[in-house]
Every structure is written in C-alpha cells, then in structure tokens.
Amino acid sequence: MAKAPIILGIETSCDETAAALVDGERRILSHALWSQIEAHALYGGVVPEIAARAHVDHLDHLIRKALLDAEMKLADVDAIAATAGPGLIGGVMVGVVTAKALAFGANKPFIAINHLEGHALSPRLCADIAFPYLLLLISGGHCQLLIVDGVGAYERLGSTIDDAAGEAFDKTAKLLGLGYPGGPAIEQAALKGEVTLKGEIGRFSLPRPLTDQPGCNFSFSGLKTAIRRCAERLESEQGGLYERDINDLAAATQAAIGDCLINRTDHAISRYLDSRGPKAPTLVVAGGVAANATLRSRLETLAQGRGLSFMAPPPWLCTDNGAMIAWAGLERFLLGQNDGLAAPARPRWPLDETAPPLYGTGQKGAKA
Known part of the structure; x- marks a missing residue:
C-alpha cells in the first residue's frame, strides 16, 4: 500500500x-x-x-x-x-x-x-466535502461569494466593491480604541452591547449597504463612515466615548455586518441552487472573519433554513x-499540478480569473 x-x-x-x-x-x-x-x-x-x-x-x-x-x-x-x-x-x-x-x-x-x-x-481538510459547494470567503482583505466546482475551478458570484468585512471590523476597533486585531475585540465588546430581538441596535441606526439591491456584491465603506460619524457625534456631545457607547457601537457594527453577509449570501444561495441544482448543497464559510461565533451561528441558521448543510473550519x-x-x-x-521554480510572487491573484474586475480592485484582480 x-x-x-x-x-x-x-x-x-x-x-x-x-x-x-x-x-x-x-x-x-x-x-x-x-x-x-x-x-x-x-x-x-x-x-x-x-x-x-x-x-x-x-x-x-x-x-x-x-x-x-x-x-x-x-x-x-x-x-x-x-x-x-x-x-x-x-x-x-x-x-x-x-x-x-x-x-x-x-x-x-x-x-x-x-x-x-x-x-x-x-x-476539505476537516471533512470529506464534495464539489461543488458555495463558499463565503470573509477576511481582513477579502469578501467574496464563489461556487467551488473543484481545485482551480471557481465562479465568482459577488465580491466587495470597496472594503472587506474584516477591514470594517479592524477600522471600527481602532476608532473605538479596542486595539488590534479588531475582529475579536469587536466580538467581545458586542457581547456587552444592547441588541434587540431583531438584531438591530436601539441607540444607533447604521446602514446595510446594497441589501436593497439585487446581486451578491458587498460594500462596507459607507458603513465605516457611518460608524465614525456616530462616534464623533458622541464625542462632541459628551466629551468622549464611555464604555457603554463603545460596547453598543461594537454590537451595532457586528449586527450591520452580519445583516449584509446574510442578505448577500441568501442571494448567492438562490443563484447557486439554480445553476448547480440539488447536488451537494453545502454552504462553506472560511477566512478570518469566519472565526466570529455570532456570524457563524447566523450563517448556519441561514443555510439550514434554505436546505443546505453548513461547514466552517475550526476558528484557528x-x-x-x-x-x-x-x-x-x-x-x-x-492532480499533478506542480509549478516550476519560475512561478512568480503575485500581489494580486483572483480565484476566478475570468470574472471582470469590480470597482476598487483594478484590472489585475482582487487586492490583498
């Protein structure tokens, strides 16, 4: 053997x-x-x-x-x-x-x-997941929805037109003085923030960019601006941010990002099922932001509600x-796909190299 x-x-x-x-x-x-x-x-x-x-x-x-x-x-x-x-x-x-x-x-x-x-x-390192599957890839530099048909075979359904979800977490954490890396810091502060049953935050009304639009693309730049304005208003009125303000803004941020991810992924599920049918209906979530327990739970609930199995690697x-x-x-x-020693180092390298570039990515593909 x-x-x-x-x-x-x-x-x-x-x-x-x-x-x-x-x-x-x-x-x-x-x-x-x-x-x-x-x-x-x-x-x-x-x-x-x-x-x-x-x-x-x-x-x-x-x-x-x-x-x-x-x-x-x-x-x-x-x-x-x-x-x-x-x-x-x-x-x-x-x-x-x-x-x-x-x-x-x-x-x-x-x-x-x-x-x-x-x-x-x-x-696929964690479990015997068959191709194809739907992938939500969320990290500090990337936010994409793709159909994974096999090794090297990717169809992009949507991506961010400006900033990634992880960047929104990091910049918000820096704004609120929560340190780096921002994702875990926001997640911990959000546990102490005020959230209503609908996942909305009573104190702050933050936008959910593109959720009223068709398609699967993301946008988080406007959300970051809205968070900064909320913080600046509080600092102007109060002379600073108190712990309650920080926790509530963190919870508002996490809820808004979560709503955007759920909405766009729900659209992608419909396209995925229409194009690939019932075979191997699995939603996979990966990338650094996928370590967020609250977001993982919401995405798993979405997948189950749409009849898909759900898989996310362990947080580490x-x-x-x-x-x-x-x-x-x-x-x-x-598969015999080895490279020669002349293979280059690439600052940009999209998974779906046939997809047209989106706003903010340039002609060479996804940014790091």
Whole structure:
C-alpha cells in the first residue's frame, strides 16, 4: 500500500508566519506559527515592512520546528507548497523564495498556492466535502461569494466593491480604541452591547449597504463612515466615548455586518441552487472573519433554513495558517499540478480569473 503523500506548506502573505506538514489522510502532522500581532498593535494595523522583516527572522526556525515536531526530515516530504499571492508582496516573496530554495536543494516539486484557494479548500481538510459547494470567503482583505466546482475551478458570484468585512471590523476597533486585531475585540465588546430581538441596535441606526439591491456584491465603506460619524457625534456631545457607547457601537457594527453577509449570501444561495441544482448543497464559510461565533451561528441558521448543510473550519483554521496552504498543495499535487521554480510572487491573484474586475480592485484582480 502506497504511503499517503506529505506536503510542507508555508504561509507568509500578511502578518502570520507559518509552516505545517499535512498528509493525504487529512492529518495535520505539525503546525508552527509565529504571530506578529504585538509588532503591529502599536500601529493599529499591519505595517508591510515590519511584516516582511518578521517573516525573514522567523520562517526558517518555524520550518525546522514543523519538521522536528513531525519527526521528519525534508527528504520525507513529497512537495513544498507556499503562498505565492495575493498578499503583501514583501512577505509573499519571503515565503516563495524560501520554498523554492528548499525545493531546489531537496529536489522536490514546488507548488505555488493562491492564498484564497488555501482558505477555499481548507474545509476539505476537516471533512470529506464534495464539489461543488458555495463558499463565503470573509477576511481582513477579502469578501467574496464563489461556487467551488473543484481545485482551480471557481465562479465568482459577488465580491466587495470597496472594503472587506474584516477591514470594517479592524477600522471600527481602532476608532473605538479596542486595539488590534479588531475582529475579536469587536466580538467581545458586542457581547456587552444592547441588541434587540431583531438584531438591530436601539441607540444607533447604521446602514446595510446594497441589501436593497439585487446581486451578491458587498460594500462596507459607507458603513465605516457611518460608524465614525456616530462616534464623533458622541464625542462632541459628551466629551468622549464611555464604555457603554463603545460596547453598543461594537454590537451595532457586528449586527450591520452580519445583516449584509446574510442578505448577500441568501442571494448567492438562490443563484447557486439554480445553476448547480440539488447536488451537494453545502454552504462553506472560511477566512478570518469566519472565526466570529455570532456570524457563524447566523450563517448556519441561514443555510439550514434554505436546505443546505453548513461547514466552517475550526476558528484557528479560519485565520491564516500553514496547514491550509499544505492542504491546497496536496490537492494540487494529487492532480499533478506542480509549478516550476519560475512561478512568480503575485500581489494580486483572483480565484476566478475570468470574472471582470469590480470597482476598487483594478484590472489585475482582487487586492490583498
């Protein structure tokens, strides 16, 4: 019986440096991660130069640790996969160059992975989910609805025309003085905020952009502006923000973002079922924002109400990690889709390369 292939995955697209070993039996043999949260917290967001230098400082140690934890040597690995985009190009290049050097030195195949595909396929690392499925990908830099027909086969139904949901969480948290990363901070503050039974906030009337429009696109720029104006009004009237104000605004923000996600995903479900029919009706949610327990619960309720099964990876696998890159590499390795050492690092790399660009994305595709 042939042994299951083993893939080394490397992730350096933003502010997490990670390396992992995954095999063909869906086992995460090891996972080593260095979080840069403390390095960027002072600035309230990711500083690309600091991120790239941190990847240089820590990546080789993490790769060594991943191999030691799995009690393996590089010779035991069947291929080396690394995030080749989209992302902060300095960090992406660190991972790609390191992976290519290891692949060349050990005479192993190199596989260039789209970071978004890592998120898109990560649920298949957790469970035997068949293609096709509907994917809501929500993170700090991305907010998309796609039909996943297979590895490398994606149809975009909708995307953000300006900012992503995760960015809205981060900028709101910074505005309210809740720190970085913003998503978990907003989620915790929202638990103490006032919410009515309908999920609306009595004190604040925030917009739900595009929810009165057809289609599956998102917009969060206007919501961020409305939140800032609410905060500025309170500061002007009261001389500052009190804890109750912060908690209520956090709850209002989470409710508004949740309503937008539910509305757009509901539209996407209709299109998905119309085009793919009843086969494998599954809604998958992935990306860093998918770690939000309240949003996961609301999306699961939506899926069940529309007759779809629901799947979201465990919270740690929703945020950036090496295991999802290794798994995406393994899926491509099994299909013989290896890349040469000339494969480029790409700051932009849409999953659906046939879809026309949306407002704010430029002609080269999705932004990091």
